[in-house]
Each structure stands twice: as structure tokens, then as C-alpha cells.
Amino acid sequence: MTATTQRPAPPRWTGERRGAIGVVLLVAMVWSISGLDVTLDRLLGAPSDAWAILRQMIPPAFARVAARGAVGKVFESVYIAWIGTVIGAVLSLPLAFMAAHNVAPIWIRVPIRQLFNAIRAVPELILAVILIPITGLGPWAGTLAIGIHSIGTLGKWATESIESIDSGPIEAVESTGGRWVSSMRWAVFPQVMSTISSYWLFRFEINVRASAVLGMIGAGGVGSELVSHLVFRDFPAASAVLVLTVGVVLTIDTISASVRRRIITGSVGSDDSSRSSEALADLTGIKHK
Amino acid sequence: MTPTPGQSTRPERPRLRARTVGIAAALMAFSIFAAREVGFDPSTFWEVWSNPLWGKFWPIPWDWVFDSRNVLQPFVETLQIATISTILGCGLALPISFAMSSLTTPNRPTYLVSRAVMNVVRAVPDLFWAKLMVTAIGIGAFAGAWALTIFSLAVMVKLFSETVDGADPGPLEAARAAGGRHAPSLRTGILPTVFPDYVAHALYVFELNVRASVVLGLVGAGGIGRVLEAQRQFFRFDRVLGMLVIIFVVVWVIEQVSVSLRKRLI
């Protein structure tokens, strides 16, 4: 089917648009660099300064750091993250139900959603800064800061989860004459709990990093160790603290990721029937697919 | 033969596995232990409201807040830090994300090395990077920009490599079948498909950077956070609150613009 057709004129703006975007980016870069008190010798000196420090960081001074109790501090960060996540999870769950449009009426859910947004807008560090004058320095301030901030994020994620469920089971409960609470317990809960609990674990992973950081302003955890070593320019010790922190974070990430995977694919909390059918197959020699 | 009631083998009611109960108990015990360690104190919840310190947050000195030297200029600095970090961090994230995806990686060693390096980079809490930069480079916006660049790189790589992993491999195969080399094949076969997501992610990273640079200032890395920290140390909580209000409004505006731009891209 080779018909003779006309060659169309090329659209005018493709090449120009790309050029315009490039110019915008260039201007943005120049503008932003101009505000950074960057001078040429600073720019050139930065790599060698960084290299000098890097060299001092190896080997990390694990023994010295452990003697100072850094390991205990790392664990403290984990406890802070854990309790903070628990607080966030427990408080956000009922609120999330009240914020979902397929569950709650508009005059409840709009304020709660705004509450979530407001909380999420305040970083944990700022929260800790506000809380420290009231609770005093120490891990409790960090825990509260993480807990309160987590209410915002976990609440938003949980609400999205609840809103995306299949409405069939809800109708089924209503059709049997069940009340709202029963509907929640039997129709909504089972569908969303696996997703929501995997969000809780994901938030825990993030919170471990956050709690390490909160230590830097005295809200408990390993951050304070890092800061004091850096301030005294004790780089081997600082790198030891870093390696410890990274090690713990990676370990928790890995464990949490595999648990989350198992939760989502449903093998956690499964009943015994699959095991008994395996036993039956072994006994009779019949393999069932 | 249809089974009559009472004659068919009913399955055993599944009992709660011992393992599930054990895990739940262990988690509870751990939580109680951890709560003690952190000094769990429920009384704080209502002490918080009655603390006299709250008085210091009010009234907000608006004339101080709106004086451009105090708040506006540091905020401009914050925006500048966010901009350059986003551009540099997201720019670097493009080739690294391609290296990290089995679909688009040039060879196996690159794949493994890039994944390992990025895992470690992302395991370091963002503000640790900031403090490291400040120590190495000195206080100021320059350090903050470097710290946020690494932060942007980490977030962008996470978001974008997921996009690349999910992209249609068909056009890439076509490019290779036509005899294309690696980079041109990626550029013609994959990039047009993933580019809108890339830009959307970059806008989101910019948003995160504006919020993050507020916090960066607390460790001395420049921007509005530095003013915030200074005022906090002088216990001028009224000014702190005023600044937080302004920050909240600006971040909210940026978020709205970003969301609407991103909607147009996808």
C-alpha cells in the first residue's frame, strides 16, 4: 500500500523548547550558586580538604568509641525509633479511619486530613526543638517528636490505603444489618491491615535514621556522639560512629524489607492447612499442584 | 455422592500458630523494654499543654518577621540551596539509576557497584551528611548545598530506579537490534518513556529540599534554619513561631505548584 503522501512540515517548537529549558536550567544554576558564598579557591580547595579528612577517618577507632558507650547510644536510637513508630501507629490508625472518605462524613474527615497535613509539614527536628524546653533534653523528647510526626505520615498512608479498598465487603456487612463498627472490623480491617502494617515497618526504617539525627540536638541517640567527635575533629572516632550507624540501619532495613515482603504476600499468620496438605502428600505419594 | 451434614470431614479450625503468638509476645516485651529505656512518660502529654513556656511563643513580632534582612534573605538563600542541590543531585541520579537497573545497566560490575554504593549512601542519615559537610567545608550555604545534593541523589535514585525498572523494555530491544551502542540506545529507547516521571520526581525532590534546608540550618548549614537556630538559642520563641508560620505558608505554596505541575506531566 505505498500511496504517495505529502511530507508534513516539522512542528516549530521542538528544538526551541529544548533550548529554552536548557537556558532556564543554566540561569537557575547560576542564580543559586551566586547565593552560596562560593569563591573559586573554596571550590577548588573543597576536594582536597574533603580528601584530607577522609584519610584521617581510616581506620575507624571502634575500640575507643565503644568504650565511650557509643554502642549503647546506637541501641538507644533504635528504641527511640521503635517507640516513636508505635506511638505514631497506635494514634494514627483510628484517626485514619476517621479521615477516609468511604468511611467518615465530610465534617469529620476534612479537619483530620488537615491535621495530618499540618503535622507532616513540621520536620521531626523542629518538633524536637519545640519539645525540648518542655520535656528536657534526652530520649523522650526525640521519641515524642518522632511519634507525633509519624502520626502525620502514617495517617496519610493509612487513609489512602483505606480509601482504595474494595467496597463489596462493606456493602455485604451493611446488607446483613451490621453496624458501622462491625463494618470496620470485618470488611475494612482485614483488607487494609497487611498494607498498613507494612507501612508501619517502612516508617520504622525511616525513623531509625531520624532518631540518629535527633541525637545531634540532644534528643537522645547516637547523633550526639557524632557531633562531639566532629567538633573535636576526632575523625577516626567519627567514622567509627558512622560505620556503626550505617551497619545498624542496613541491618534493620534488610530485616524489615523481608518481613514486609512476607506480610504483603500473605505468608505471615497463615493457618495450618497448607502444612497438613503437604504432610498428606508425603504420606500418600500423591503430589498435588 | 453428596455428603450429608455431619458425615463430611470438616477441616480443623486453624489454631493460632505458636510461632505467631511467640512473635507477638516478643514484640510486646521489646516495646516495654524500649519504652523504659527512652523514658516513656505519659504525663508529658498533658504537662505539655500547661507548661508556662508556651507563653513565650506569643505574640508573634510581625514587624521583626517581615524585616527582609531577618527572614526574607535567608529564605532566598534556602531556595538557592534547594535549587542547586536538586539540579546537581537529580542530574547525577539519572546515570546512576540507569546503572542500578538490570534493564539498563551496561555490565554486571557496574550494576553491583552502583547498587552497593547507593545502599550505603542511603543508610547514612541525611543530617549526618550535613554535619560532615559542615565540618569538612565550614559553616554556610556551600556546605548545605553539598549535603542536600547527596540527599537529593539518594531520594531521586530510589524513586527513579523504580520507574526505570518498570519501563517497557521493547523499544530498548529494538534499538539494540538496530545496532545501537549503549548510551544512544538508552537515550532513544528508554529515556522518552521515563522522562515525564523523572521531571515529576525532580519537582518532588525540590519540595523536599526546601523543607530539608530549614532543618539543615540547625546544624549550621545555612539558610533559614540558621536564623531559626539562632533565635531558638536566645529563647526568642515568638520569633521562632513567626518564622515557622512563614515557612509553612511558603512550603505549602510550593507544594501546590509542584502538585499541579506534576499532574500535567503524568
Add this chain to the structure above:
Amino acid sequence: MIRLEDVSVTYPGGVEALRGIDLTIDDGEFVVVVGLSGAGKSTLLRVLNGLVPATSGSVVVDGTEVVGASAATLRQVRSRIGMIFQTFNLVNRTSVLNNVLMGRLSVVPAWRSTLGLWPAEDREAAMAALERVGIVDKAYVRASNLSGGQQQRVGIARALAQEPGLMLADEPVAALDPVTSRQVMGDLQKINRELGITTLVNLHFLDLAKEYGRRLIGLRDGKMIFDGDIADVDDDTFRDIYGRSITDEDLLAMGDSPTDGSEGG
């Protein structure tokens, strides 16, 4: 000229896709390959341009050995082989022209194609390819806005833009309706006759194979069961290849094809 000698392909999972294939194809031939899904048709095509590495044997295309070739040699071989895919493999978000330009990747310097700065002569070649398949008026249209048949024509244009000596079509019409399928097959036939490009087509539908093929190769379980003139093929041969009686599923359009009436099943 293409020559395969005792070519076998075993995939990493253990699947033996091709077993001991011996095949010679002369320049300018139009060959149709048929067989069940999983018989090895796709693998056979891909072993020719090295997209799938052969586990053993020798594949020589125009005097160059493909098995074990270096990346640079492979690219060179591929530049002379155009490939058309069942799912078209177009970049949906960009224009038809940009898709066809992908055919010039082996000719244009890497830095130019990476930056998207295609030279004028390559744009000209792409336009000429589009003219040959008759959809040059859609050059600047977004690829996803075209119909299936038009998208496959773009795929053909992309292959033509390479100025290839060999065309490989992997089930090019499987996703198209009967009328469009015949148009595309007609295009392929025309290209083979007018430009003398050796053409290898995988087909699933038997009546289409009979209508458009001259030489037929039948694969079953990775082995070549039949290799000969399409005129020598009868329904018994098809039964050998497919291992069962012909059903209506194997025919593109029921009752339309000029068979001798023995449609079983």
C-alpha cells in the same frame, strides 16, 4: 547469505529452545517460519542477530560469524539486519519520525544520537523510509496515536531506515486484525520483491503462511521438521509440525482462505 550449522540454544533455566538446526538461506529469499508457541521461532530469529546467544554451533551472516562475536562485531552485523516485533516496540511518547530515526543508530555517531542531534542525511533516510511504507504524513504524530497497523508500518520503516540486507519479522501481524494483517504482509512481500531484501517471517496463522510464503520452515520443539517450497505443503505436513489436527485457531479468517476444505477439529 545466511548459514546455520548445528545451532543449539539452551536458555539459563534449562529450556532447550533450538536443537541442532542446519539452515541455509540465499539472498533475496522470502522465508516463512511456522510452529507452535515455544517451538523456537523467536529464538531462531534472535540467534541471527545475536540478541539470543547460541549455546553451540555456527551462525554466519554475510560472511561474519555471529556466535561468540565481540560487541562491536555484533553491532556491525545488526546494523545490516532490520527487525520487526509483534508488539511493535515503538517509543509511544515520541513522534513517528523519532522512532524511525532509531534505525540509524548504527550509522550516526554516538554523541549525536545521545543528544538527539540527528544529521540531515539521516533525517532524509528516515523520511524516505516512511514514504516507502506510505505514512510519511504522520511523521510528527505521537506514535501512540496511531492504529496498530500504522504502528507496525512505522516499525517496518524503522527497519528500512537501516538500509538492511536482511529483514527479520517476529510474528509481525499477531496483534493485528485480518485486513491489516494482509496489508502488512503485502508490504513485506513488496519490500522483498522490489528491494531484494532477504526476509524471514515468523507466522502463527497457517492460511497467511500459505498465502504469502514461498519457502516454508516448520519448527517443533526446537527441531526443524520441514524445509521446502510452500507448494509442497499439505495439511498432513501442518499436522506434523503442530503435532495435532488443524483447528480454526490456526487460521486467520475462517472460510476465507483458499484451502481445499479439510479444516479439521
